[in-house]
Amino acid sequence: MICQLFQNPIKNFVVFCFFVFILLSQRELVLASSLQSVDRPFTIALLPDTQKYKNFSGIARAHIFDSQTQWIADHIIDENIVLTLHLGDIVDISVNSLWDAALSSLDYLNGLVPLVLTAGNHDISELVDPGSATYTESYQLFNKRVPASRFNKLPWFGGIYEKGKIENAYYFFNFGRVEYIVLALEYGPRDKVLDWANKIVEKYSEKTAIIVTHAYMAKGPKRLKAGDKYSPKLKEVPYHSKEYEYLSKEIWANDGDVIWERLAKKHKNIMFVFSGHSKGPGKLISKGVNGNPVFQVGANYQWEENGGNGYLRLMKFYPKTKKVTVKTYSPLLDHFRTDWENQFLIDLNTGEFLKLELPSSP
Ligand SMILES: [Fe+2]
Numbered sequence: 001m002i003c004q005l006f007q008n009p010i011k012n013f014v015v016f017c018f019f020v021f022i023l024l025s026q027r028e029l030v031l032a033s034s035l036q037s038v039d040r041p042f043t044i045a046l047l048p049d050t051q052k053y054k055n056f057s058g059i060a061r062a063h064i065f066d067s068q069t070q071w072i073a074d075h076i077i078d079e080n081i082v083l084t085l086h087l088g089d090i091v092d093i094s095v096n097s098l099w100d101a102a103l104s105s106l107d108y109l110n111g112l113v114p115l116v117l118t119a120g121n122h123d124i125s126e127l128v129d130p131g132s133a134t135y136t137e138s139y140q141l142f143n144k145r146v147p148a149s150r151f152n153k154l155p156w157f158g159g160i161y162e163k164g165k166i167e168n169a170y171y172f173f174n175f176g177r178v179e180y181i182v183l184a185l186e187y188g189p190r191d192k193v194l195d196w197a198n199k200i201v202e203k204y205s206e207k208t209a210i211i212v213t214h215a216y217m218a219k220g221p222k223r224l225k226a227g228d229k230y231s232p233k234l235k236e237v238p239y240h241s242k243e244y245e246y247l248s249k250e251i252w253a254n255d256g257d258v259i260w261e262r263l264a265k266k267h268k269n270i271m272f273v274f275s276g277h278s279k280g281p282g283k284l285i286s287k288g289v290n291g292n293p294v295f296q297v298g299a300n301y302q303w304e305e306n307g308g309n310g311y312l313r314l315m316k317f318y319p320k321t322k323k324v325t326v327k328t329y330s331p332l333l334d335h336f337r338t339d340w341e342n343q344f345l346i347d348l349n350t351g352e353f354l355k356l357e358l359p360s361s362p
Contacts, residue, residue, distance in 0.1 A: 042080045044315045048276045048299040049089035052307025054101040064310045065105035071331030073108045087276030088120030088214030099145040119167040120214040176319030185213040188232025188253025201267045209270045216256040217298025219280030223256030230278040231255040268292045276300040281341045293351030322348040
């Protein structure tokens with residue numbers, strides 16, 4: 001049969017041309033498909049503080065947290081959701097029963113989309129004595145319930161600051177044509193954590209950096225500063241004063257203004273800082289020392305009805321036009337918040353926030 005095929009030169013030429021045509025067509029198809037995939041818009045979902053969806057005094061709204069993660073899981077393909085970032089305060093108090101509920105909600109994302117968790121002040125607020133309602137700041141249970149071992153075998157895991165502690169960690173992703181590094185930093189990162197973060201961002205200076213830390217933005221176009229109600233830094237202490245040296249040894253907490261000065265403004269590859277914690281959404285563009293715009297965005301709805309009614313943030317990146325739409329959506333209510341604070345466009349070319357028209361879908 002094979003011998004017969006090669007006996008007629010004209011027929012052979014026709015067959016040869018046919019296969020060349022098929023191969024070239026397939027190559028074009030593969031190329032077109034790969035171009036389409038790298039240029040396809042992708043979405044990063046932000047989960048603001050979820051602490052009020054189940055709290056220690058018995059309020060049970062875990063179904064609202066479930067509605068958020070179920071929605072993300074259900075729309076991974078059509079919205080091309082490539083990453084979920086929890087902005088911290090996953091739980092109301094760091095006790096096992098609340099971690100059980102929160103991790104059960106987050107389980108809907110398990111194995112479907114990368115999830116980066118940020119430690120909030122409530123995630124490290126451990127109950128010492130239920131009788132007197134005494135709490136202590138500790139990452140012990142946080143790291144027990146969200147162990148580093150859960151992350152360090154994942155292909156997108158980068159590294160951590162302290163062995164076995166996931167509150168300061170970095171992760172690598174490729175979205176569109178861009179390589180990203182995501183750094184999750186502890187609540188009010190200590191000086192030595194900021195030193196470490198500087199080294200990591202510098203080491204991977206070819207990657208676009210996203211910083212996520214719980215307490216950074218205040219309401220409106222402002223970062224948290226010393227003395228603000230929601231600042232981890234309750235009062236200003238002169239840098240390198242005796243009191244500062246004492247406080248900085250262990251739990252001295254830096255707020256948005258300090259994180260900006262000592263980390264975010266210093267690197268040309270830092271593009272975003274995301275946070276939760278403060279009352280009211282905030283957004284601000286500041287220019288770093290290299291002239292690059294840094295887009296700083298905060299969201300948290302925990303004080304609103306039903307502990308936030310399940311509002312989450314959807315940041316859709318358009319690689320071709322270098323624009324990002326930011327929408328605030330509640331899967332529970334099937335409702336968008338379309339005011340200027342909650343819905344806007346980020347133009348990465350011009351470095352500005354722009355008005356975004358009313359969407360018809362997420
Ligand atoms: Fe908080």
